Amino acid sequence: MIFMYLAIFISIAVMISVMSPSSGSVEFSETKTRVAVINRDGDAALAKGLSDYIADIFTVVPYEDDPHKLQDGLFFRDIEYVVIIPQGFSAAFMAAGSDGRMGTNPSEGPGMVEDRDRVDVTSDSSGSSEDSGRVDVIQKVIVPGSTSSHYVDIRIDKFLHTASIYRDFGAVDRSEAVIGDSGTADHAAGVGGGFSVDADAASAYRALDVHDGKEASQDLQSWIVAAVRADLAQDTLVSLLGASEDVDELLESRRRYAEYFGVSSYALLAMIIMGISSIMIAFNRTDLRLRNQCAPIPQRRFDLTIAAGHAIFSLGCWAAVVLSGIILYGFGPLRSGWAWLHLVNLLTYTIVCAGIGFAVGHFVRTSSGQSGAVNVISLGMSFLCGVFVPQSVMSESVLAVGRFLPAYWYIRANNAIAALSTSQSVNLRPIYGSMLIQLGFAAAIFSGALLFSKERSRAEL
Numbered sequence: 001m002i003f004m005y006l007a008i009f010i011s012i013a014v015m016i017s018v019m020s021p022s023s024g025s026v027e028f029s030e031t032k033t034r035v036a037v038i039n040r041d042g043d044a045a046l047a048k049g050l051s052d053y054i055a056d057i058f059t060v061v062p063y064e065d066d067p068h069k070l071q072d073g074l075f076f077r078d079i080e081y082v083v084i085i086p087q088g089f090s091a092a093f094m095a096a097g098s099d100g101r102m103g104t105n106p107s108e109g110p111g112m113v114e115d116r117d118r119v120d121v122t123s124d125s126s127g128s129s130e131d132s133g134r135v136d137v138i139q140k141v142i143v144p145g146s147t148s149s150h151y152v153d154i155r156i157d158k159f160l161h162t163a164s165i166y167r168d169f170g171a172v173d174r175s176e177a178v179i180g181d182s183g184t185a186d187h188a189a190g191v192g193g194g195f196s197v198d199a200d201a202a203s204a205y206r207a208l209d210v211h212d213g214k215e216a217s218q219d220l221q222s223w224i225v226a227a228v229r230a231d232l233a234q235d236t237l238v239s240l241l242g243a244s245e246d247v248d249e250l251l252e253s254r255r256r257y258a259e260y261f262g263v264s265s266y267a268l269l270a271m272i273i274m275g276i277s278s279i280m281i282a283f284n285r286t287d288l289r290l291r292n293q294c295a296p297i298p299q300r301r302f303d304l305t306i307a308a309g310h311a312i313f314s315l316g317c318w319a320a321v322v323l324s325g326i327i328l329y330g331f332g333p334l335r336s337g338w339a340w341l342h343l344v345n346l347l348t349y350t351i352v353c354a355g356i357g358f359a360v361g362h363f364v365r366t367s368s369g370q371s372g373a374v375n376v377i378s379l380g381m382s383f384l385c386g387v388f389v390p391q392s393v394m395s396e397s398v399l400a401v402g403r404f405l406p407a408y409w410y411i412r413a414n415n416a417i418a419a420l421s422t423s424q425s426v427n428l429r430p431i432y433g434s435m436l437i438q439l440g441f442a443a444a445i446f447s448g449a450l451l452f453s454k455e456r457s458r459a460e461l
Contacts, residue, residue: 001371002271002317009267010324013260033148035081036063036070044090045218046163049225050138053159053232054083058152074143081152084139090221093160094167162231166224254338257329258418261342264321265349265410266387270378271317272353273360276310277370280361314354318347341417341431348435349410355445362449362456381407391415406441409434 035058041047054060061079063070073079138156142149283289283306292302322343356377364370382388384398385407391399402408413434420427 001274005267005270005274006320006324009264009270009321010328012263012266013324013328031148031151032057032059033081033152034059034061034079035083035152036061036073036079038063038065038070038082038084040065040087041085041089042087045221045225046090046093047085049221049229050085050156050159053229054152054156057155070141074141077143080143080146081149082141083152083156084141086137086139089138093163094221096164159228159232162228163224166227255418257325257339257342258414260325260328261346262387262411262414264325264346265407266378266382268317268321268346268350269353269356269381269407270374271320272314272350273357273374273377274370275313275317276354276357277361277364277373279306279309279313280358281365281367281370284362284365310354310358314350317353318350321346338417338420341420341428342414345410345413345417345431345435348438349406352406352410352438352442352445355442355449359445359449359452362453381405384408386411406438409437409441413438 035054037051037054037060039047039051058081061073063073063079063082070079070082074082138160140149140153283292293299295302360370360373360377364373385391385402385405386394386399387407391402391408391411394402399408413431416431416434
């Protein structure tokens with residue numbers, strides 16, 4: 001039976017090692033959120049530029065400006081985000097200037113994105129709300145609980161904030177309604193030479209002619225969109241500097257070593273309970289115990305001999321588990337400087353397992369009862385304490401029960417060891433605390449078993 005549990009444990013460890021995904025670094029790829037853009041501002045250059053920018057960054061799904069169809073798209077997750085550009089937004093944006101009156105909250109500036117619970121947003125012909133001191137902002141409708149919507153918000157805010165900078169401090173004096181022939185490259189480079197723009201944007205700006213009214217505003221919006229797109233098109237090259245192959249292999253073996261020691265608690269508990277309880281059941285038979293008490297050997301020496309046998313057997317099980325880990329993962333983790341904590345934690349848990357086996361040997365008298373106790377205790381503690389299922393995904397109610405079992409503190413210490421980056425004492429205190437709690441469980445179990453054994457001996461005599 002002991003070798004059977006060891007074979008089952010090694011099989012589980014091998015399967016976990018093979019099936020567990022590698023934790024190595026992978027290439028980064030940007031997620032493209034499915035977005036629907038509803039442009040109610042017509043052919044305005046700023047609105048079209050924003051729509052084109054969103055299409056370049058995200059996956060735009062064409063939808064009609066129909067609230068029911070948009071709501072269906074959100075419900076069936078065909079889209080996750082609806083961007084609504086209100087009528088008159090571009091003109092209101094350009095007229096807002098630097099007075100900070102753009103958006104529902106003046107303090108948040110022109111890049112604010114306003115939430116709407118339903119896709120039923122409408123605007124009047126002027127594009128303004130009832131409050132004359134406020135202009136419509138970009139509106140959105142999202143799937144409830146969507147996390148990708150924050151990324152879309154950031155992109156839209158970035159576009160509008162950059163556009164507001166060019167509008168207020170770009171290569172034009174806001175006191176001039178249009179650009180005359182005197183607009184030079186130096187003028188296009190920024191007011192007072194303190195602000196520079198991309199060369200393509202400056203060329204586009206110099207190409208502007210004198211226009212009147214709406215046409216001049218459209219040209220200015222087109223220049224702003226070109227400048228903003230040129231700025232936001234800049235990419236930063238990021239290189240992932242990984243460690244050498246030897247270091248990567250060592251880190252991977254550390255992770256798998258921690259998983260191995262987590263699962264090993266099940267096999268160690270089952271083997272020790274089975275071995276020690278088998279010895280205790282044999283020695284606790286009434287005829288054998290009475291005959292041993294008649295032998296010319298002091299009772300203390302007899303008890304110490306039995307305890308030494310239990311200790312040697314438990315250490316043998318501990319060594320078998322450690323040796324199996326070395327065979328599976330090599331000596332790499334042992335040379336990393338932290339594996340000794342796994343060994344000490346497992347040795348501490350071995351003492352707990354010996355105490356449980358000692359108690360089971362006193363309470364159980366038949367082989368069938370012994371098998372039932374081994375399976376219930378080993379599997380029950382493993383499932384309640386996070387051996388087979390990570391503690392991070394277990395419910396609080398289950399963990400609350402697991403805190404009263406020693407395997408919980410063994411797994412907690414094992415997880416803390418796996419997360420160690422240094423060997424500073426401040427990082428080791430939780431680990432030592434979990435080990436001390438395990439020793440407390442062992443002392444309590446041994447004390448209870450000895451008390452029960454003494455009371456039963458008095459009753460039989």
